[in-house]
Amino acid sequence: MHMDCMIKAHELTRRFGSFVAVDGISLAVQKGEVLGFLGPNGAGKTTTMKILTGFLPATSGLAEICGLNVTDHPIAARQKLGYLPEGAPLYDDMTAGGFLQFIAQVRGLSGMAAKEAIQKAAQSVHLLPVLHQPIETLSKGYRRRVGLAQAILHDPDVLILDEPTDGLDPNQKHEVRRLIEQMAPNKAILISTHVLEEVEALCSRLIIIDRGRIVADGTPADLKARSRYHGAVTLEVSTDQAEAARSALAGMEGLTDLEQHESGGLTRFTLFPKAKADLLDPARMLLGGHGITIRQIALEAGRIDDAFRALTHSDAATDADRAEETIA
Numbered sequence: 001m002h003m004d005c006m007i008k009a010h011e012l013t014r015r016f017g018s019f020v021a022v023d024g025i026s027l028a029v030q031k032g033e034v035l036g037f038l039g040p041n042g043a044g045k046t047t048t049m050k051i052l053t054g055f056l057p058a059t060s061g062l063a064e065i066c067g068l069n070v071t072d073h074p075i076a077a078r079q080k081l082g083y084l085p086e087g088a089p090l091y092d093d094m095t096a097g098g099f100l101q102f103i104a105q106v107r108g109l110s111g112m113a114a115k116e117a118i119q120k121a122a123q124s125v126h127l128l129p130v131l132h133q134p135i136e137t138l139s140k141g142y143r144r145r146v147g148l149a150q151a152i153l154h155d156p157d158v159l160i161l162d163e164p165t166d167g168l169d170p171n172q173k174h175e176v177r178r179l180i181e182q183m184a185p186n187k188a189i190l191i192s193t194h195v196l197e198e199v200e201a202l203c204s205r206l207i208i209i210d211r212g213r214i215v216a217d218g219t220p221a222d223l224k225a226r227s228r229y230h231g232a233v234t235l236e237v238s239t240d241q242a243e244a245a246r247s248a249l250a251g252m253e254g255l256t257d258l259e260q261h262e263s264g265g266l267t268r269f270t271l272f273p274k275a276k277a278d279l280l281d282p283a284r285m286l287l288g289g290h291g292i293t294i295r296q297i298a299l300e301a302g303r304i305d306d307a308f309r310a311l312t313h314s315d316a317a318t319d320a321d322r323a324e325e326t327i328a
């Protein structure tokens, strides 16, 4: 195996009763990569992450962290790994600092080394002002940051973060993304998220799963290229010119479809091209020739949310699927 391949899954499968939550997932994350793990609720993201971190056994398949099989070498694998679980169960009556002290001990750090590691982790997630406070008195955002500090405390090579920005306000989300970006060059990072803009800002590669299976694997640009908006032209005119714009655009050469949306006095048109037709300049010239003022015009790279919707089902598992499958 390549030395820089730090997270590896091969044909991972996990069943709960007869329900297959993870169905043959294979993936690899190299050092320097931030892999975004996307999928609708119940698609199997958390289950896959729990298997990769050694918290849940797979029914079959292989999971490795830095070349260490997580089933055969659970302790060695966990030393290489920082994990932020979903919702981050924390010891509520401990102070944030006490909890990090406890984690440092578990990680084999003591004395000055523990103190420095706690200081550094707490500082990078802006936790220092609340270290003395019991975790139960902290806001959701601060609790999430305690979870993150815990995951990065021992400066691991691999980070597996289950919805790291969940529950954070926009400023906190931004801070956490910056932190992940800063850490990225020296680590292999896997994050699950429902926030698609996060994916564009952070991830070098994306995997979308649906009903336990990988349905897309590529860069954000690859995924956008799969959206029907890829190569479309979006333009805005003032609504009092919308009728004129519409009749001018409707007969355009190379156009297959035209969408129209009105909001706040502006009308937005989306022009879908035939094959690889370039509609940007023709649209500009056509509307200009009709004396219509274009407020804004752009060629679209594609939309991740659109590709995501086309690739996934709105509900990964029905209630009936799960009815008798609950395992304590």
Ligand SMILES: Nc1ncnc2c1ncn2[C@@H]1O[C@H](COP(=O)(O)OP(=O)(O)OP(=O)(O)O)[C@@H](O)[C@H]1O
Residues within 6 Å of the ligand: 016, 021, 039, 040, 041, 042, 043, 044, 045, 046, 047, 048, 086, 317, 322, 325, 326, 327, 328
């Ligand atoms: N212990 C369990 N017993 C039975 N079914 C389970 C168990 N754990 C997970 N599942 C089922 O496996 C499927 C995958 O769940 P998982 O939590 O991995 O999805 P997810 O993609 O992380 O979803 P979300 O985005 O909601 O966090 C779901 O249908 C879930 O109900």
